[in-house]
Amino acid sequence: MSDSEEEQVKQAPIIKPHQKQQKDFYAEQLQANEEAESQAPLLVVVQGPKGSGKTTLIKSLVKHYTGQKIKKLVGPVTVRSNKQHRVTFVECPSDINAMSDLSKVADLALILIDASIGFEMETFEYLSLLNNHGFPNVMGVLTHIDFFKDNKQLRKTRKKYKKRFEYETGGNYKLFYLQALKNEYYLKQDIHNLARFISIIKIAPVRWKTEHPFILADRFEQGKDNTTTFYGYVRGCTYRLNDRIHFVGQGDYYIDSFEEVLDPVEIINNQKKHRSLKDTEKLVYAPMSSVGALTIDATAGYITIPQPLFTEKNKFVNNEEQEDEEIEEQEQQQELPEGVRMVRELQKLTEGIDKQLEEEEDVQLLEGFELEEDKPIKKKNSQQQIQQQRELVRLKNRVNIKIENGTVMPITDTLLATDLHELIYQNKNGINEFDSVRYIPKVQDRDSYREIKELFVTGFYGQTDVVDLENLEKQIEEEQLEEEQEQVQEKPDDNQKEKDDNQKRQQLVNQLTNSNLGLYKKGTYVKIVIKDLSSSIKDDYPMILARSEVGEDNLGFIKIRIKKHRWHSNILKSNDPIIISLGWRRFQTIPIYCVQDPNDRLRFVKYTPEYDYCYAIFYGNFAPQGTGLVCTQSLSNKLSKFRIAATGVVLEMNHQFDVMKKLKLVGEPFKVIKNTAFIKGMFNSSLEVAKFQGGLIKTVSGLRGHIKKPSKLGPDGSFRATFEDKIQISDLVFCRTWVRMHIERFYRLITSNVKLMKTMWELRQEKQIPLEFKPDSTYQDQERVPVKFAPLRIPNNLQQNLPFESKEKVKSLSFRERLRQQVEKNLPVKSNMTDKEKEVYSLIQRLNTIKNEKEKKREQKDIQKQKVKEAQIKGQKQHLEEGKRKYKQQKQKDKFIKQVKKQQQQQ
Numbered sequence: 072m073s074d075s076e077e078e079q080v081k082q083a084p085i086i087k088p089h090q091k092q093q094k095d096f097y098a099e100q101l102q103a104n105e106e107a108e109s110q111a112p113l114l115v116v117v118q119g120p121k122g123s124g125k126t127t128l129i130k131s132l133v134k135h136y137t138g139q140k141i142k143k144l145v146g147p148v149t150v151r152s153n154k155q156h157r158v159t160f161v162e163c164p165s166d167i168n169a170m171s172d173l174s175k176v177a178d179l180a181l182i183l184i185d186a187s188i189g190f191e192m193e194t195f196e197y198l199s200l201l202n203n204h205g206f207p208n209v210m211g212v213l214t215h216i217d218f219f220k221d222n223k224q225l226r227k228t229r230k231k232y233k234k235r236f237e238y239e240t241g242g243n244y245k246l247f248y249l250q251a252l253k254n255e256y257y258l259k260q261d262i263h264n265l266a267r268f269i270s271i272i273k274i275a276p277v278r279w280k281t282e283h284p285f286i287l288a289d290r291f292e293q294g295k296d297n298t299t300t301f302y303g304y305v306r307g308c309t310y311r312l313n314d315r316i317h318f319v320g321q322g323d324y325y326i327d328s329f330e331e332v333l334d335p336v337e338i339i340n341n342q343k344k345h346r347s348l349k350d351t352e353k354l355v356y357a358p359m360s361s362v363g364a365l366t367i368d369a370t371a372g373y374i375t376i377p378q379p380l381f382t383e384k385n386k387f388v389n390n391e392e393q394e395d396e397e398i399e400e401q402e403q404q405q406e407l408p409e410g411v412r413m414v415r416e417l418q419k420l421t422e423g424i425d426k427q428l429e430e431e432e433d434v435q436l437l438e439g440f441e442l443e444e445d446k447p448i449k450k451k452n453s454q455q456q457i458q459q460q461r462e463l464v465r466l467k468n469r470v471n472i473k474i475e476n477g478t479v480m481p482i483t484d485t486l487l488a489t490d491l492h493e494l495i496y497q498n499k500n501g502i503n504e505f506d507s508v509r510y511i512p513k514v515q516d517r518d519s520y521r522e523i524k525e526l527f528v529t530g531f532y533g534q535t536d537v538v539d540l541e542n543l544e545k546q547i548e549e550e551q552l553e554e555e556q557e558q559v560q561e562k563p564d565d566n567q568k569e570k571d572d573n574q575k576r577q578q579l580v581n582q583l584t585n586s587n588l589g590l591y592k593k594g595t596y597v598k599i600v601i602k603d604l605s606s607s608i609k610d611d612y613p614m615i616l617a618r619s620e621v622g623e624d625n626l627g628f629i630k631i632r633i634k635k636h637r638w639h640s641n642i643l644k645s646n647d648p649i650i651i652s653l654g655w656r657r658f659q660t661i662p663i664y665c666v667q668d669p670n671d672r673l674r675f676v677k678y679t680p681e682y683d684y685c686y687a688i689f690y691g692n693f694a695p696q697g698t699g700l701v702c703t704q705s706l707s708n709k710l711s712k713f714r715i716a717a718t719g720v721v722l723e724m725n726h727q728f729d730v731m732k733k734l735k736l737v738g739e740p741f742k743v744i745k746n747t748a749f750i751k752g753m754f755n756s757s758l759e760v761a762k763f764q765g766g767l768i769k770t771v772s773g774l775r776g777h778i779k780k781p782s783k784l785g786p787d788g789s790f791r792a793t794f795e796d797k798i799q800i801s802d803l804v805f806c807r808t809w810v811r812m813h814i815e816r817f818y819r820l821i822t823s824n825v826k827l828m829k830t831m832w833e834l835r836q837e838k839q840i841p842l843e844f845k846p847d848s849t850y851q852d853q854e855r856v857p858v859k860f861a862p863l864r865i866p867n868n869l870q871q872n873l874p875f876e877s878k879e880k881v882k883s884l885s886f887r888e889r890l891r892q893q894v895e896k897n898l899p900v901k902s903n904m905t906d907k908e909k910e911v912y913s914l915i916q917r918l919n920t921i922k923n924e925k926e927k928k929r930e931q932k933d934i935q936k937q938k939v940k941e942a943q944i945k946g947q948k949q950h951l952e953e954g955k956r957k958y959k960q961q962k963q964k965d966k967f968i969k970q971v972k973k974q975q976q977q978q
């Protein structure tokens with residue numbers, strides 16, 4: 072061994088035996104956990120709009136898996152799909168609460184789409200709910216395809232729906248087609264394909280469920296002492312028992328008792344490889360529905376026997392009719408299976424078989440066959456039965472029966488078939504059981520087999536059929552050999568046996584410790600008792616009992632990222648109540664919306680943006696970061712508009728959040744001395760000024776300044792401020808401030824009998840209050856007078872010190888300019904013109920003056936005309952608006968009066 076290798080060996084950790092044991096133990100535990108995890112029934116939620124075929128689909132699937140027919144479907148239905156796999160089907164009502172609850176628990180969602188209508192609003196709502204509560208596996212199912220008679224149109228529609236479904240679900244999920252209905256069930260082949268897909272589907276883990284155990288109750292009972300008992304499988308993950316439970320949609324309750332009970336649809340744990348089920352192993356568990364003839368309600372179970380099987384025929388019908396009916400019945404019975412026919416005939420009997428046997432000698436046990444020789448053999452319907460008859464008669468003529476003491480008794484002609492059984496099997500222990508399939512008595516040992524064999528000796532005693540006996544012996548020997556071989560094969564080696572024993576023991580220990588520690592693994596069937604349930608339970612509504620996680624029932628402020636749903640018609644308003652579905656709980660709260668400024672300040676916004684994200688802060692129960700949530704505005708199920716108002720995700724939880732609203736204080740200067748200005752109108756008292764001392768202020772023109780001290784000049788609340796330059800007296804001065812917004816501590820858990828807070832809109836509608844008119848809030852035309860600034864005059868001192876570039880230059884003036892200056896300064900003007908030129912010049916001047924005057928007048932007229940026109944238009948507009956307002960008010964009044972009258976009439 073080289074040095075490096077030696078070093079490696081030295082560095083490698085030494086695994087001690089007890090460490091290995093521990094490692095093995097953990098590996099086993101892990102494996103056991105994995106096994107247990109796979110054992111919870113797959114929860115399939117069947118969702119779709121009204122009349123899309125949800126019930127029909129569940130019934131068809133149950134019939135496919137178990138052969139059982141469900142008459143009335145209520146609540147969850149669990150079926151055994153194969154030995155290791157169970158499936159629970161739940162129908163999802165169109166109620167938004169039920170949809171939201173079931174979207175949180177589904178392993179697989181079957182989304183039904185009625186092809187004759189197309190995608191409906193519920194489908195999009197449910198997809199949105201699934202999206203925000205951790206997207207589980209989804210599958211689309213297209214029903215009502217038989218609505219399309221034209222093949223081309225059908226193909227086109229299927230393609231269109233497939234494309235849309237893929238777009239909505241992200242392209243990873245399948246869309247199944249259910250071609251048609253046959254006898255109120257979908258076609259076998261379609262259902263077979265769908266069932267196969269359900270059985271093999273790999274379930275994507277949803278984070279919420281892997282951390283939050285729950286029970287979807289499939290049965291409940293209400294006791295006399297105000298207790299309610301729920302039964303269901305533990306799902307999600309291992310249930311660690313605590314003293315409280317959250318009944319989704321009902322509230323939190325203390326657990327009275329919680330225990331494991333017998334699983335109604337157990338997994339079959341045998342080692343055989345094939346997983347398919349025998350008929351006897353097929354099982355459906357639907358305690359609230361009526362399956363086949365069995366109906367279970369809260370207090371009792373009933374078996375329904377179809378009408379024709381138990382009603383006695385009317386005895387007073389005339390004979391002809393009766394005969395006709397009998398013929399009809401016979402014809403019907405010929406089509407029925409033999410077993411059914413026998414049972415029906417037995418039901419017709421007015422007295423017991425024993426009595427009939429006593430009274431009559433020729434009672435038939437085998438139909439169409441009489442053992443009495445005198446009587447002719449009756450005509451049979453089927454060829455097979457005739458053959459059977461002949462063989463039996465032949466047997467009867469030849470048979471001699473050996474009785475136990477060895478004597479041979481010849482058969483009498485009148486021997487009854489019933490006596491045959493007694494004669495053959497009398498006093499034989501262990502051979503009374505019949506294998507009804509093969510008609511071979513079950514035998515414990517070889518001797519008894521032989522004894523029975525002797526009973527079937529044909530002919531006289533002594534002339535036994537030697538070949539038969541040999542065959543039989545051979546057969547027995549072969550069977551024994553086979554049995555031994557099987558035993559040898561099945562016999563496990565000692566190690567394996569020991570391992571199995573250990574495993575069993577470990578399982579038992581685990582079970583005991585788990586139940587003592589209050590751990591209930593996923594897939595355990597449990598019974599939960601809670602007391603004093605405050606409201607009644609609807610059995611067609613999902614009953615989800617979730618573990619109350621520590622901290623999740625605490626209340627505090629939560630910051631979420633939220634986005635208005637693109638299909639919701641209105642934007643959301645701050646301080647308007649909203650219903651939020653977060654975690655297991657649904658509650659009403661009052662959020663305020665905000666956005667984040669670059670300096671991390673949360674700035675209040677009155678409405679949510681139309682297409683963008685913003686933040687919302689509300690008072691609610693805590694949920695882990697990253698949990699998705701869905702907001703709705705009401706619980707009403709009117710489908711007039713898209714019910715999901717917004718969706719979001721939890722970002723942060725805290726006892727308080729600072730959401731600030733911008734507030735601009737405006738003031739006017741009333742005295743300006745150089746860079747100092749005295750400002751009024753910004754504050755109401757000198758105390759307020761003292762609070763803002765040192766604060767930053769700004770003029771409209773952009774000059775910055777500081778608030779100095781309260782001033783005695785001017786009204787109360789005036790102050791002295793300094794600016795970086797002298798401000799104008801006409802300037803406005805602003806002070807930008809922020810006000811902390813109050814977030815309401817309002818929280819109302821949604822239960823079945825909760826009263827919700829109304830939104831402003833609802834209140835206005837109810838009380839007929841029109842929108843408040845604020846004249847200040849309306850936009851008005853602004854008339855801005857242009858400011859006349861005084862000409863710039865630079866003092867001589869300053870001008871002398873200025874650099875040459877900025878100095879005033881000596882300009883050479885033109886003749887005209889010089890003239891104007893002379894006129895302005897009243898200096899005598901030297902004229903070079905002749906008299907004639909002067910005359911012409913003065914004439915031109917006069918004409919110009921006249922022209923200018925005329926133009927001036929025309930301009931003034933035009934302006935006046937324009938003003939008149941504008942005034943006319945303005946007047947018309949105001950008049951129109953006034954008219955509109957009055958009309959609206961009148962309409963609202965009429966509506967209100969009508970409602971009042973209606974209410975009075977109803978009273």
Ligand SMILES: Nc1nc2c(ncn2[C@@H]2O[C@H](COP(=O)(O)OP(=O)(O)OP(=O)(O)O)[C@@H](O)[C@H]2O)c(=O)[nH]1
Pocket residue numbers: 119120121122123124125126127128214215216217218249250251252255
């Ligand atoms: N022609 C045709 N009829 C169908 C199909 N699927 C369902 N139906 C019929 O549609 C009707 C409604 O079916 P249901 O299974 O009760 O539908 P649902 O979704 O459970 O209805 P709700 O419980 O009212 O929400 C029944 O009369 C069905 O027979 C289909 O593919 N083709």
